[in-house]
Ligand SMILES: Nc1ncnc2c1ncn2[C@@H]1O[C@H](COP(=O)(O)OP(=O)(O)O)[C@@H](O)[C@H]1O
């Protein structure tokens with residue numbers, strides 16, 4: 001898609017959040033192209049722990065979380081040094097508030113490890129590399145549609161993971177976003193936008209512009 005005219009600040013940070021398979025990476029790419037911004041993706045290929053993690057949560061949860069924190073830090077540093085103008089695939093808030101917490105609650109991370117992880121997170125978000133996003137776009141949909149997407153995308157480690165894990169993750173996302181206060185949130189439903197339709201992208205961008213212009217608005221539902 002060719003970039004369109006918009007009123008977002010050139011140093012904006014627009015962050016996409018939502019459960020696994022909901023469509024963050026796809027929208028990140030299209031939105032970045034449409035805005036003429038850079039895209040910052042969460043890399044799955046080359047993650048040295050992810051496959052092992054899905055086979056043994058207890059053994060690998062702490063390692064994986066530390067790895068993701070390190071990756072987020074490098075990504076934030078790079079975005080900061082480039083003066084932002086980014087659409088970012090997933091927030092650091094989800095790592096801590098959803099994934100790490102889930103594994104801690106399920107007994108797959110000890111409180112010692114969780115506390116160590118958490119204090120590192122707190123130190124990181126105080127760093128100037130970690131500005132709050134201008135707008136967080138939260139993508140949601142029905143559990144069934146998201147499971148279909150996980151299956152059609154075809155990452156075997158995710159397909160082999162029991163549906164109960166995905167349901168727990170899904171439910172945690174619903175609670176987490178209700179309490180999220182770090183920045184304004186635009187709520188999108190997967191049935192209400194189309195990445196291949198320029199008008200649909202335009203509408204999302206107009207909503208993001210409105211939120212950036214009046215950041216005191218907290219949670220805005222698209223349509
Ligand atoms: N708007 C959409 N309409 C239909 N399918 C989509 C849409 N967005 C993503 N998908 C498909 O759903 C799957 C998961 O999308 P992806 O962007 O990788 O999700 P995430 O980054 O949230 O894990 C992929 O197979 C992708 O092609």
Ligand SMILES: Nc1ncnc2c1ncn2[C@H]1C[C@H](O)[C@@H](COP(=O)(O)O)O1
Pocket residue numbers: 018019020021024025042044050064065068090094095096099100158
């Ligand atoms: N912080 C995380 N802990 C555990 N697993 C995580 C974390 N962040 C991402 N993941 C996993 C979930 C998926 O299998 C891949 C990529 O996520 P996606 O939502 O498809 O971008 O990594």
